[in-house]
Amino acid sequence: MMPEMIKIENVTKKFGQTEVLKDLNGQVQKGQVICVIGPSGGGKSTFLRCLNLLEQPTSGKISFEGQELTSLSEAQINHLREKMGMVFQSFNLFSNMTVLDNVQLAPLKVKKLAAATAKKTAMQLLAQVGLADKAENYPSSLSGGQQQRVAIARALAMNPDVMLFDEPTSALDPEMVGEVLTVMQDLANQGMTMVVVTHEMGFAKSVANQVWFMDGGVFAEKGTPTQIFEHPQNERTKAFLAKILEA
Amino acid sequence: MKKIMSWLIILMTVGIALLAGTTQPAQAADDSLTRIKDKGTLVMGTSPDYPPYEFLVNRHGKDQVVGMDVDIAKKVAHDLGVKLVVKKMDFDSLLVALETNKVDMVLAGMSPTPARQKSIDFSKIYYRGGQSIVINKTDKGIYHNKNSFRNKAMGAQTGSIQYNLGKKQIAGSKMKGLAKISDLILALKSHKVEGVIMEEPSAQAYVDNDSNLAMLKNSQFNLGSGENNTAIGFRKGSPALVNAVNRSIDEITQKKLTQGYLKHAGTYMQTNTKNTGMWHYSSYFVKGVAYTLLITIISVFFGILLGVIFALMRLSKVKLLHALGVAYIEFVRGTPLMIQVMFVYFGIGLFVNIPALIAGIIAVSLNSAAYVAEIIRGGINSVAVGQKEAARSLGLSRQQTFKSVVFPQALKNIWPALGNEFISLIKESSIVSIIGVTDLIYQLKAVQTATYKGVMPIVVAMLIYFILTFSLSKLLNFYERKMKHDA
């Protein structure tokens, strides 16, 4: 069996009185691509944000590469996050910095790399996402698709072991979705471990090893893309897919 | 109003003294004379806008307080064998300055009234003048003495004997109080008041130097014992010093030295009024601008530094820090800058002797910090939460996130508001003139006193303020555009 990278055990999350995540369990193996799908408000983002502790789970355990996360100190959490890249729906590029500075900020400040090394890596990553010529631009002058590709390069600059994506294409105009998905597909092909919250069923079908269907704060159904998309067992999965496919 | 504030300050300082468990200097044993001799200086407090008693002249590019009172003080210091130091401040601030050890004595054409005698000691009388009324020359036929002013508006210096005389002895009087004689003369010329009550020598000086004014010598005020007399004020409970000074005054009275002093003052007044063009007084304004800019620039620097700290305290999750931040910001924003300036100079000055300029800078900086803190807090809150999350998800610590991501963006968002704060600081810093800091406002009044011209100095100062604020706002706009261009 492949080594297990992330392990989720009995995780719950409450905001005040409302329980948003209910007793979640799951495992992500090294090199796997997990796609999390489900209706709006089901708790997908909250789940993803619990993985790198942007949200603190109310109870339960999350371990990453054998290390239990919920009891870490602040410094240890910072260190942990270096190994988990995150890409947001709204890109969240630093608006006060050029594209290049966005990508090399964390390597310089956190990893304390030499300026020349950091720049070289950053330029390589920008070339990898096809944006080397935009290095000196500010984010506001880029299209949404370009911004999201920079955001992916920025996360990769820390050389993470796993990448978390929260609906990376939902805020994009349809003609730009493809360029971002291509970059993600390349990443998966290179063997990157990925957890992807997405509404792009085509991407989930072709790239995911596992699809987790989330609704009402629980994983209602898990399986391979074929199982989930061809033979869904759960009524809620069926209803969700029917709605998506007719849209 | 000012008087009320002075009282508030006294209350506050007494409060602090009680809290700190120290005794008031007044209650200490009488070491008043030995103290002066030990330090070798005698500090005179005065409000140099009252010719011929005291006023400013420009000698060799520096302004200097001269007048009869200064000559008397020089003699007193000479007789005591110490050096005279003259400290300028508003008339209103003089008594507080005495009580808080800022000055050793007060000579400001001050009369030893029973009310004043309750809070300070007085020397023997060194000058007996009458009370006169200055009017516009065109009104000479209408007004003859105080009784002509029934139901008319009259002016006098706030907190002065003349103010009380007018109030009590003119039926249906409408007294208007202003801090500066030069402002009162302006009010007279623009018919805001019909007459200004002032000491005879002072009235004479104004009439001699302004052909549009006339004076009513025989004002027919019913003067009690103290009210047309002038004496030197000392801290309560300093008989040793008072006795020593009285010996000098006896000599002055015997030899009729005041006549010579008044003549001496007259020659200064003539040099002052020989050339009353504003250009001739440009050095006054230059000095004023220099101080105004100095105070503003240092206060902006510390205002931002402390403002960031207080903003972070207020945003802190640590309850104590948060509470301290809120308390500071709300308290400072809830009290007038004027009181804060007086509190730092007189109140804190009870324990540590802070020069007026430093006190002014401290007060203005601390005040600005509270406003800047609120602006910065707003700026920090205005940065999208996603920016912070993106930085944290990359492994940046809280501090790194703040320094590299949140603060630069906050600064850009608040730049216009911050700019407004600095521009208003240039204007509001003028309040330090009340403790005698020679900023632009202070110098404006000095020029008014020296030239007997009311309006021109105001126009010049107004233009200077406008040029300062306008160029600053252009400069800030330039940087704002630059930041916009970048992002």
Ligand SMILES: Nc1ncnc2c1ncn2[C@@H]1O[C@H](COP(=O)(O)OP(=O)(O)OP(=O)(O)O)[C@@H](O)[C@H]1O
């Ligand atoms: N900080 C918060 N405080 C209170 N409630 C929250 C908070 N964040 C999320 N929620 C609630 O938790 C529930 C799950 O939200 P979440 O964003 O995880 O859903 P989602 O599956 O990502 O939805 P979407 O597809 O719309 O992004 C929602 O009902 C939401 O209102």
Ligand SMILES: [Mg+2]
């Ligand atoms: Mg979501």
